[in-house]
Amino acid sequence: MNYLSRLSLPLIFGLSACSSVYYSGLEKIGIPKRDVMVYRVEKARDTQEETKEQFKSALEQFTAVTHFKGGDLEATYNKLNHEYEASVDKADEVKQRIKDIEDVSEALFSEWENEITQYSSASLKRSSQNKLKETKIQYQQLIRAMKSAESKINPILVVFKDQVMFMKHNLNAQAIASLKTDLGSIKTDVSNLIAAMEKSINEANAFIKTMEK
Structure with a gap:
């Protein structure tokens, strides 16, 4: 990845074209x-x-709203809305x-499987097959x-x-009370999301190590 760091091509890597021509083009310039x-796993991580x-920041703002004691409630709503957005x-x-990871993984594994059939050396072929199997297992764990x-995000956003929206339409004590009612479940859901994110981040780091061996 040192070569990639020197190239510094975030725009190229950020594209998610699903095309053999696209990836062939990258390979022609040494990528x-x-x-x-x-790179994409690193970016996802x-x-x-x-x-x-x-989401920690959003939770802090939601919690702060429940402690609202007076002042500009509209300004408080604006902060909350900003965190939501x-x-x-x-x-x-x-x-x-x-999606970007899934796209490139499909192209990579397809190419790898095809190239395995081209080995004349049985030992090298077995070694490559074993490496592919190991990489696929690690990849599936990662995905x-x-x-x-990712599945834990949307329920929180809902x-x-x-x-x-309720606060926008009811800039009063009723809106604060409504938020207090749901705060406990929001905290639990955010906590579960953070734990899942941390597990995913660890899987990403493990996968990167596998690919760099």
Whole structure:
């Protein structure tokens, strides 16, 4: 990945074209599918770390609203809405990162399987087959963890959205009371999301190590 770091091509790697021509083009400038995959897993890992922090921040703001004692309630709503919208943006980013990984993994594994058939050496062929099997197992663990974490995001956003809209339409004590009612379940759901994100991040790190061996 040192070569990739020197190239610094976030735009190229950020694209998610599902095309053999697209990946062939990258390989012509010295960027193999394997490096693209590692890069995308790194980006997904970093995005999950950012998402984890964003939902912590949103929870803190929701909690702060329940302690509202007076002042500008509209300004408080605006802060809450900002946290909600930032959380939605991160949720969309997490989903796209997973799609990007799935896209390049399909191309990489297909190429790898095809190239295995071209070995004349039986021992090298077995070694490559074993490495492919190991990589696929690690990959499946990674994707399951990422999708498990991602699946926990939307239920939280649904509650966030309800509360933000209710506060928008009821800038009064009733809105605060409504939020207090749901705060306990929100805290539990965010805690579960953070735990799932951390597991996914650990799986990403393990996968990156597997690919760099």
